[in-house]
Amino acid sequence: MAVTMNDVARVAGVSLKTVSNVINNYEFIRPTTKQRVLDAIDELGYETNLTARSLRSGKTSMLGLVLADLSIPYYAELASDIMKAAWARGYRVLVEQSGNEPYHEKAALQGQFRTLTDGLLFIPLALDAEQIIDAAGKKPLVLLGEFVQDPRLDMVLIQNHRAAAAVTTHLLAGGRRRIAVLGAHDGDTTGSNGLRLEGYRAALADAGVAYDPALVVGCDWRRDGGADATARLLDSGVEFDAVFGLNDALALGALHELLVRGKKVPEEIAVAGFDDIDEARFASPSLTTVAPGRAEIAERAVELLINRIESMDASPQVQQPEAAFEVRVRQSAP
Amino acid sequence: MAVTMNDVARVAGVSLKTVSNVINNYEFIRPTTKQRVLDAIDELGYETNLTARSLRSGKTSMLGLVLADLSIPYYAELASDIMKAAWARGYRVLVEQSGNEPYHEKAALQGQFRTLTDGLLFIPLALDAEQIIDAAGKKPLVLLGEFVQDPRLDMVLIQNHRAAAAVTTHLLAGGRRRIAVLGAHDGDTTGSNGLRLEGYRAALADAGVAYDPALVVGCDWRRDGGADATARLLDSGVEFDAVFGLNDALALGALHELLVRGKKVPEEIAVAGFDDIDEARFASPSLTTVAPGRAEIAERAVELLINRIESMDASPQVQQPEAAFEVRVRQSAP
DNA sequence: CTGTTGGCATACATCGTTGCAGATCAGGCC
DNA sequence: GGCCTGATCTGCAACGATGTATGCCAACAG
Numbered sequence: 001m002a003v004t005m006n007d008v009a010r011v012a013g014v015s016l017k018t019v020s021n022v023i024n025n026y027e028f029i030r031p032t033t034k035q036r037v038l039d040a041i042d043e044l045g046y047e048t049n050l051t052a053r054s055l056r057s058g059k060t061s062m063l064g065l066v067l068a069d070l071s072i073p074y075y076a077e078l079a080s081d082i083m084k085a086a087w088a089r090g091y092r093v094l095v096e097q098s099g100n101e102p103y104h105e106k107a108a109l110q111g112q113f114r115t116l117t118d119g120l121l122f123i124p125l126a127l128d129a130e131q132i133i134d135a136a137g138k139k140p141l142v143l144l145g146e147f148v149q150d151p152r153l154d155m156v157l158i159q160n161h162r163a164a165a166a167v168t169t170h171l172l173a174g175g176r177r178r179i180a181v182l183g184a185h186d187g188d189t190t191g192s193n194g195l196r197l198e199g200y201r202a203a204l205a206d207a208g209v210a211y212d213p214a215l216v217v218g219c220d221w222r223r224d225g226g227a228d229a230t231a232r233l234l235d236s237g238v239e240f241d242a243v244f245g246l247n248d249a250l251a252l253g254a255l256h257e258l259l260v261r262g263k264k265v266p267e268e269i270a271v272a273g274f275d276d277i278d279e280a281r282f283a284s285p286s287l288t289t290v291a292p293g294r295a296e297i298a299e300r301a302v303e304l305l306i307n308r309i310e311s312m313d314a315s316p317q318v319q320q321p322e323a324a325f326e327v328r329v330r331q332s333a334p
Numbered sequence: 335m336a337v338t339m340n341d342v343a344r345v346a347g348v349s350l351k352t353v354s355n356v357i358n359n360y361e362f363i364r365p366t367t368k369q370r371v372l373d374a375i376d377e378l379g380y381e382t383n384l385t386a387r388s389l390r391s392g393k394t395s396m397l398g399l400v401l402a403d404l405s406i407p408y409y410a411e412l413a414s415d416i417m418k419a420a421w422a423r424g425y426r427v428l429v430e431q432s433g434n435e436p437y438h439e440k441a442a443l444q445g446q447f448r449t450l451t452d453g454l455l456f457i458p459l460a461l462d463a464e465q466i467i468d469a470a471g472k473k474p475l476v477l478l479g480e481f482v483q484d485p486r487l488d489m490v491l492i493q494n495h496r497a498a499a500a501v502t503t504h505l506l507a508g509g510r511r512r513i514a515v516l517g518a519h520d521g522d523t524t525g526s527n528g529l530r531l532e533g534y535r536a537a538l539a540d541a542g543v544a545y546d547p548a549l550v551v552g553c554d555w556r557r558d559g560g561a562d563a564t565a566r567l568l569d570s571g572v573e574f575d576a577v578f579g580l581n582d583a584l585a586l587g588a589l590h591e592l593l594v595r596g597k598k599v600p601e602e603i604a605v606a607g608f609d610d611i612d613e614a615r616f617a618s619p620s621l622t623t624v625a626p627g628r629a630e631i632a633e634r635a636v637e638l639l640i641n642r643i644e645s646m647d648a649s650p651q652v653q654q655p656e657a658a659f660e661v662r663v664r665q666s667a668p
Numbered sequence: 669c670t671g672t673t674g675g676c677a678t679a680c681a682t683c684g685t686t687g688c689a690g691a692t693c694a695g696g697c698c
Numbered sequence: 699g700g701c702c703t704g705a706t707c708t709g710c711a712a713c714g715a716t717g718t719a720t721g722c723c724a725a726c727a728g
Contacts, residue, residue: 051388052714076410115384223616259618282557284593386684
C-alpha cells in the first residue's frame with residue numbers, strides 16, 4: 001500500500017538502487033538522473049521506511065531514556081533538554097517510565113525495548129551499580145544523576161557534594177544555625193541523598209556548627225513528602241531556622257506546609273532546595289536553590305552516548321564529566 | 335553478532351519457524367518442544383528484534399505524541415498518563431516536541447517520524463484544522479486539547495466552555511464581580527483561549543454581571559506571561575477583585591506577581607486557574623482550579639487511537655468523546 | 669586499435685522476522 | 699487397508715531498504 005523505492009524507481013525509469021543512492025546522497029549521479037528521481041519521489045509522495053532502513057543498517061537512530069516519571073518536573077525538564085540535544089544530532093528519544101520500581105528498571109535495561117535503541121540514557125533510582133552492570137546488555141549505556149556511582153560505568157556527574165555544601169554555606173551566611181534537611185536519613189552516604197547530606201555536613205563542619213541528627217528527616221522526594229516531613233518536624237518541637245530540601249519538590253512541599261502553619265518565610269524560617277526547576281522561580285516566596293547544570297548534563301550525556309554509539313570500539317576508558325552548578329539566591333533564603 | 339532466531343533454532347534442534355511460533359504463542363506446539371525452545375532462548379539470551387518484526391508485520395507498536403514541550407507541566411503530566419495508558423495496551427510512545435512552531439508541527443505530521451509509528455496523538459497549537467487535514471497522511475490521527483476543533487477529525491474534547499464557566503461561577507459565588515482574565519484577547523472565540531473566554535462570558539451573563547474587555551489580557555500561556563500580564567493590569571489602574579488564568583501556569587504567574595506586589599490572596603484578590611497541574615495543590619496559597627480530566631483524556635485518546643489502528647476499515651464515523659471536569663476549590667479562591 | 673581509468677548505473681544477496689502453504693504423522697473410522 | 703482429521707512442524711517467500719560486486723560506456727593514453 002505504501003509507496004516504496006521500487007515504485008519510485010519504476011516511475012523514474014531507473015533501478016531501485018539508484019533511488020537509494022539519490023536518497024543517501026551518493027556522489028556520482030548525473031544531475032539529470034538525480035532530478036528525475038527527486039521528481040518521482042515528489043510525485044508519489046515517497047517516504048523512506050525507517051524500519052526497513054534500521055533492519056538493514058543495524059541502527060535505529062533512537063536513544064532510550066529511562067526515568068521514574070515525566071510528571072516529576074525535574075525529570076520532565078531534563079527529558080526535554082535531552083530530546084533537544086539528541087534531535088540536534090539526528091537522534092530521537094524513546095522514553096520509558098520506570099515508576100522508580102526495580103522490576104521496571106531492570107526490564108528497561110534488558111527488555112526488547114533495547115532492540116529499538118542504539119544506546120541508553122538511564123537515571124537509576126532503584127538499582128545499584130552491580131545490578132545495573134549485570135542487567136545491562138552490551139549496547140552503550142550512560143548513567144545520569146548518580147544515585148549510583150561506579151568506576152566501571154559511563155556517567156555524567158552532578159556535583160552533589162559541593163553543590164549541597166554551597167547551598168548550606170549560603171544558609172549559614174544568612175545567620176541560620178539550625179538547618180533541617182529533608183530527604184535523607186542520618187548516616188546516608190551514597191546516592192544523591194547521601195552525597196548531598198555529606199555536603200551539608202561538610203559545610204556545617206567548615207563553619208564550626210554542630211551536626212544534629214534530629215534535624216535530618218527522610219521522606220519521598222516529592223512535594224507531599226516534603227510537606228509531611230515538615231509537619232512532623234514542626235510537631236516534634238525540634239527547633240530549626242531553615243529547611244534544606246534535597247530537591248526542589250521537597251523544598252516546595254516544605255514551603256507550603258510552613259506557610260500553612262503560619263510561619264514566616266524567610267523571616268522565621270529560610271527554605272532552600274536543589275535542582276532549580278522552573279517552578280522554583282515562581283513560588284511565593286520564590287525558592288532559593290542550586291541549579292545543577294541541567295542543560296549541560298543533558299548535552300554531555302547525549303554527546304557521550306552518541307560518541308560511544310558511533311565508535312563502539314574506541315576509547316574503552318570510562319568517562320565521567322562533571323556539570324557546573326550555581327546557587328540561585330531568591331526570596332526564600334536571601 | 336546478535337543472537338537470532340536461527341541460532342535458537344539450531345540449539346533447540348527445531349526449525350526457525352517453530353521458534354517464531356513459540357514466541358508468538360502459536361497454539362499447536364508440543365509442550366516438550368516449546369520447553370526446548372524456551373530453554374534455548376534462555377541459554378542464548380535471545381531477544382526478538384523488534385525492527386525486523388515491524389518490517390515484516392507492518393506494525394511498529396509505537397504511537398507518536400506531538401506536543402509543545404515537556405518542560406511545561408501540563409504536557410508533561412499528560413504525556414506521563416498517555417504513556418501509561420499506551421503501555422497497558424502494549425504500545426510505546428515516541429514523543430516529538432514541536433516547540434509550538436508551525437514548521438515543526440507540520441514536520442511531525444508528515445515527516446519520516448510517522449513511518450515509525452502506527453498512529454499519532456497530536457496536541458495542535460500552531461496549525462488549524464485545514465492545515466492539519468492537508469498535512470496529515472493516511473495513518474490514524476487523534477487530536478487532543480482542541481485548540482482545534484473540526485468535524486472531520488477524531489479528537490478527545492475538553493469541556494473548555496463549561497469548565498471555564500464553572501470556575502467563573504465559583505468566583506462569582508464568592509462575591510467577586512471584577513474578574514480579570516489572563517491568556518485571551520477580547521473577541522477570541524475559537525481555540526482553548528476562545529472557548530474558555532466564552533465560558534467566562536456566559537457565566538458572567540448568567541449572573542447578570544457586565545463583561546468588561548479591559549479585564550481581558552492576552553499573553554503567553556506560561557508563568558512569566560501570567561506574571562507580566564498581572565503587572566500590566568496592576569499598573570494600568572484597572573480595578574479587579576479576582577484573576578482567572580486560562581491555565582494554571584498563568585494563574586501561578588499571576589499569584590506570584592500579586593504577592594510580590596503585596597496584594598493579599600484571596601482576601602483582596604482571588605485567583606483561579608485551569609488544568610489542575612500537580613503544582614497547583616502545593617502553591618501558597620494553594621490554587622483553585624478546574625481539573626479537565628487529564629487521566630480520562632489520556633485514556634480515551636489512546637483507546638480511540640488504538641481502535642483506529644487495529645481496525646483501520648471499520649467505523650469511519652468521527653469520534654469526539656468529552657472528558658468530565660471538576661472544579662477544585664482551594665485557598666486562592668475559597 | 670587495444671587497454672585503462674573513472675563516472676554512473678545495476679543485480680543480487682542480505683538484515684531477522686512472520687504469513688502462507690504445505691509436509692508429516694498418529695489415530696479414528698468405515 | 700484406505701481415507702480423513704487434526705495436531706505438529708517445516709520451507710519458502712516476502713517486508714523495504716542498503717552493501718558489495720560488477721557491468722557498461724566514454725574518454726584518453728599508448
